[in-house]
Amino acid sequence: MTNQTYSLKSLSDLDIKIIDGDRGAEYPKSNEILKNGYCVFLNAKNISSEGFVFSDIKFITFEKHTKLLKGIVKNNDIVLTTRGTVGNLALFVDKLSYDAVRINSSMVIIRNENPNIITDFLYKVLNSDFVKNQIKKISYGSAQNQITVKDIKNIMLPIPTLDKQKEFLELIYLWDNAVNQYKKLIEYLNKYKRMTLQHLTESNVDNNKIIFKQKLLEEVCIVNIGTKFEGNFKYKVKAEIPFIKINDLNIPGNEKYIIKTKLSLNRKDIKKINGKLFYKNSIILPKVGASALLNKRGILSRESVIDNNLLCLTANEKECNSEYLYQILLTLDLSKISQESAIPLINKRELSNIRIFIPELDVQNKIANILKKYDELIENKIKIYKLLIKQRLLISNKFFL
Template identity: 30%
Template sequence: MEQQLPKLRFPQFKENWKDAKLKDISNVIDGDRGINYPNGEDFTNEGYCLFLNAKNVTKRGFIFDNKMFISKEKDSLLNKGKLTRGDIILTTRGSVGNIAYYDDTIEYNQMRINSGMVILRVISNQIDGFFFYYLLNSPKIEKQITTIAFGSAQPQLTVKEINKFSLIYPTQIQEQYKITSFLILVDKQIELLELQRKKLALYKKGAMQKLFSQQIRFKDDKGNDFPEWKEKKLGDIGKTYNGLTGKTKEHFGKGKQYIQYMQIFSNSKIQTNNFGLVEINKGENQSKVQYGDVFFTTSSETPNEIGTTSVLLDNVDELYLNSFCFGFRPDSLEELVPAFAQFLFRSPQMRDKIIPLAQGSTRFNMSKVELMKITIGLPTNAEQLKISSFLSVLDFQIEQLVKQLETTKLFKKGLLQQMFV
């Protein structure tokens, strides 16, 4: 049988790669079941040992937004799932196949995992631990995980199945180091871009807070102060209209373009490449959208998501709105500049006024009538243009970082496909 070798390889290495089962390389250690999870009686916000659940292990590695600790006494009663530096954690239930590496960059010295994960602990001196981590992230292992886990009614992996994973790796440890070092550089670039994106997004959030509370103000082109903002009710500067009515699932998938719910929820301006299609018959009384319209979501799973907005900043010929949202059309685009509205309705000050309008218990809805009673502060047209121009530049910079991030992630994905068998 011909030896399988990667498509992309450092030229100084010529030796064949070795076939093995995961059990020949690593011990597979199950998580601990001897703890009252998820009821919470055993947990504290601070403690001796960090107890990991599935939310702490993602496709990007560890995240510690939500932390649960157990005491030293409780920890001493448990006999499984204790981590040591160099361990790899693999999620086996729920979000199956997430992998994280416990190295010196992790600040917590005492960590355990629950029963929805396993520890992979290298036992072979022929393979480097960090190389093993990247090998587990390779497309071949990802395919094995998907085939096994999602072949059953409830996605999961068992220790028995994990032990059978088929691996191919270089016999020379120096080649493993070389591959690992290169991929670490790519990961560091991804981390840097992500950090830059987060910092810029945080700066934009702070700028919006200060701009819409008028803590900071722009000057006009002559260096003079702009006039004071005018307080106006929404209902006095525009009118609402409904989305599509009388449609069933048979009407969708063909016909005219319409704005989908997620286009509104996910972005402050409508992205024109994500429209859905709906059948509109001649003579139907359906509202068409136009440039400058503001769209509100009327239903959400949480109060904090109610009334999320997006603005149409492109001219369109014939476009409709989904039935789970409604439109707001300003009487004058001079009085409410569309580019300014994009940021105004997502500002902290406006969200503080909109969120209390949420009504419901399991699903939340919002009244258009009550929304139209909200007052907004409107600067002059010239000041609106300055504010929107400043914030649009920040949005553009964030978008460029996101594109660089996506490109780098795709580059890494290609490397994993070509540097591993």
């Protein structure tokens, strides 16, 4: 497959049209870009690295639409972002049947009218590292990256015979399918896990054997706030005790258990900053700031000190299994108890007074184990999913070597 029986040709030589949007005097002003209207007016958010995203769509009126010239997106057009976020691609297949769709000034339309090129193949080629690297080279601008139509026309593409294109597409569809199936599987497992817990907690309604009691969080665990961050104190990078800040929840590998932190302390340091030490298996969550609305949770993988913008819940072992507590906390949408001021804030008292469903300890253990198994399964699937994406890229790159 990798013997170069095909030559490299530029987009313009291949008779592939590059269509810029209308940037004339009639270009919509910001107050003419509306929530509803006749014609979809694409913005950079609609073109992700994975194709179209139609969750937040802006429109222009029919009148405005008729005044504009170039830039109407047709079926099978490929849209490429050229300013700001450069190089994102999306293939337009009009499933949603809008009246009209237009690009804004930070994108171009790539229209294939060459009968010797399968548009889907073109789309895959444009998404390959072979082309991405060329785009990287032609992009310029310090504050704001951009690429020009002239340079885009000179992008070189490896286009083999139609048969070879079909062969490649068959192979890549196979991988696309595998990736998509795994994505669906992960979504399904997440859903099934949620349903399992929901089903169990509702079972006492039907006079089932498992008895769930309603208890306040403060009856089953201790809720604490972390220690103030001392600006003029030198935190270590690699000391015995982790010092956890909100951002550490975002480090890859910390999805469930907090394994890595940017800062740490030794025992002496903890005294100096008056740090509160929390036990292993305590559960942390953001208390202040936008992240408080994202319902992130983490489990301490070891004794740790945490920042004062985090809350820490330590299960009372006689009352509550900490894994069970973690799973219950995951289901609570704390954005509901967040105060509605400028900055979101979860206050300790309100959190402590949240009611949860909780059975006897031995039942908690069982439920926790089931849900933990789900977590492990899901984590495993995510690993494979990431591997599949990597493999798919490798194979696609290999083809264009």
